[in-house]
Amino acid sequence: MTTDVTYSTLRPESQKSFDNLLCLDINIHYENFRLALKQDIPLTGITGIFGHSGSGKSTLLRAIAGLEPKTQGKITLANKTLLNSNGALFLKSEQRGVGLVFQNSRLFPHLSVMKNLNFASKRCKNSTLTLNEIIELTGLTPLLNTPVTALSGGQQQRVALARAILAEPQLLLLDEPLSALDQQSKAQLLNLITTIQQRLSLPILYVSHSLDELQQVCDNLLVLTNNTAIMTKKSANEHSAFFGNIHHMIHQLTQRQYQAIDSTVQGNIIQPQTSLALPILSTNNGHGLAVISLQKQQILLPSSQLVFAEKITAERLVGQPLRCFILASDISICLTEPHNSSIVNQLQGTINNIKKDNTKVLLSIDCDAQEFFVSISAYSQNKLALKQGQSVFLQFKASAVRTFLN
Numbered sequence: 001m002t003t004d005v006t007y008s009t010l011r012p013e014s015q016k017s018f019d020n021l022l023c024l025d026i027n028i029h030y031e032n033f034r035l036a037l038k039q040d041i042p043l044t045g046i047t048g049i050f051g052h053s054g055s056g057k058s059t060l061l062r063a064i065a066g067l068e069p070k071t072q073g074k075i076t077l078a079n080k081t082l083l084n085s086n087g088a089l090f091l092k093s094e095q096r097g098v099g100l101v102f103q104n105s106r107l108f109p110h111l112s113v114m115k116n117l118n119f120a121s122k123r124c125k126n127s128t129l130t131l132n133e134i135i136e137l138t139g140l141t142p143l144l145n146t147p148v149t150a151l152s153g154g155q156q157q158r159v160a161l162a163r164a165i166l167a168e169p170q171l172l173l174l175d176e177p178l179s180a181l182d183q184q185s186k187a188q189l190l191n192l193i194t195t196i197q198q199r200l201s202l203p204i205l206y207v208s209h210s211l212d213e214l215q216q217v218c219d220n221l222l223v224l225t226n227n228t229a230i231m232t233k234k235s236a237n238e239h240s241a242f243f244g245n246i247h248h249m250i251h252q253l254t255q256r257q258y259q260a261i262d263s264t265v266q267g268n269i270i271q272p273q274t275s276l277a278l279p280i281l282s283t284n285n286g287h288g289l290a291v292i293s294l295q296k297q298q299i300l301l302p303s304s305q306l307v308f309a310e311k312i313t314a315e316r317l318v319g320q321p322l323r324c325f326i327l328a329s330d331i332s333i334c335l336t337e338p339h340n341s342s343i344v345n346q347l348q349g350t351i352n353n354i355k356k357d358n359t360k361v362l363l364s365i366d367c368d369a370q371e372f373f374v375s376i377s378a379y380s381q382n383k384l385a386l387k388q389g390q391s392v393f394l395q396f397k398a399s400a401v402r403t404f405l406n
């Protein structure tokens with residue numbers, strides 16, 4: 001059976017400003033797989049690429065990097081044509097201005113860190129940063145004489161990142177860069193990736209099948225899915241729904257899991273959840289709990305969840321947005337304000353929408369203009385006679401508020 005994957009966005013040509021866009025209009029066909037993608041991606045911040053295993057994430061990065069000779073169509077990067085198969089133009093990988101870091105760092109194993117970097121810097125110069133500045137930025141100074149085979153996975157990935165940015169790419173592609181690392185190294189490397197993006201104003205495309213990871217660092221999300229029922233719909237909105245702000249896209253994916261679509265739909269790809277980026281009011285309320293703020297209400301979570309931003313002092317964390325998520329299954333509903341409960345988070349909200357899926361119900365609830373998702377059984381919905389427009393209380397433990405570290 002051929003897996004036919006078609007992605008499209010329908011923005012009128014006249015409304016495009018190409019200067020700051022990666023424009024993709026491509027077709028890649030293997031014996032059992034076809035990827036068709038029309039999508040413009042802004043060249044700002046970090047864009048996550050998410051999807052099922054086999055949905056074409058790595059193939060897409062390879063096509064952009066010029067490593068996929070079967071790519072048909074057109075790719076332009078800020079007005080520079082990388083590929084135009086009609087005009088028989090296929091820029092070589094090294095001419096594209098695109099850096100690529102894979103899951104495995106692919107360094108020269110017989111050389112030290114410094115020799116790996118020297119080798120790269122002989123072939124390409126970075127006019128913004130010196131080699132020393134890149135070494136400092138990536139925290140490699142103490143490791144320069146170490147053979148790369150003696151480095152941990154996280155350290156090897158830092159060398160791979162340093163090597164990639166030495167070439168001063170216009171776009172950096174990261175293909176599952178954290179997948180071989182432990183949790184602490186993952187958190188450190190995510191910090192480094194964000195720092196690199198900001199210091200160099202370098203747009204990054206970041207492939208991962210970990211939504212937690214993407215939620216932590218991405219501004220936008222492109223979702224690839226071989227869900228032909230969704231992707232072949234004619235409406236422009238349906239198509240553009242697959243690219244957008246990270247939090248919005250996670251909410252879109254959450255809602256889609258409760259839509260009765262035809263049998264071609266593949267299994268669920270995320271756990272239904274509320275994705276948040278809320279300002280920190282306090283890093284510790286005196287009881288080991290941090291406080292983040294909705295407009296009028298507050299959410300408590302374990303202070304230990306703030307470790308992600310470990311280099312920043314507690315005072316500087318206050319006012320910064322914290323990215324976190326709460327699984328829909330971790331929130332319960334109460335009709336009256338719960339006064340005698342050990343559960344620390346109790347938010348008042350209004351039911352916006354109710355979606356049913358056999359025995360499960362997904363409630364979309366507005367709390368201070370923030371959308372929350374709550375999944376309960378159809379039995380509970382009946383018992384409480386929940387209706388659209390009804391005022392309710394959401395309850396969840398501090399530990400239900402998760403960041404990437406949780």
Ligand SMILES: Nc1ncnc2c1ncn2[C@@H]1O[C@H](COP(=O)(O)OP(=O)(O)OP(=O)(O)O)[C@@H](O)[C@H]1O
Pocket residue numbers: 030031032033051052053054055056057058059060209
């Ligand atoms: N050179 C190739 N020849 C034939 N089929 C290929 C080739 N490269 C990839 N494919 C097929 O293309 C499909 C997409 O593969 P790809 O590696 O891009 O998916 P992915 O989304 O990155 O998956 P994963 O998350 O598992 O890494 C798969 O079905 C794969 O078998």
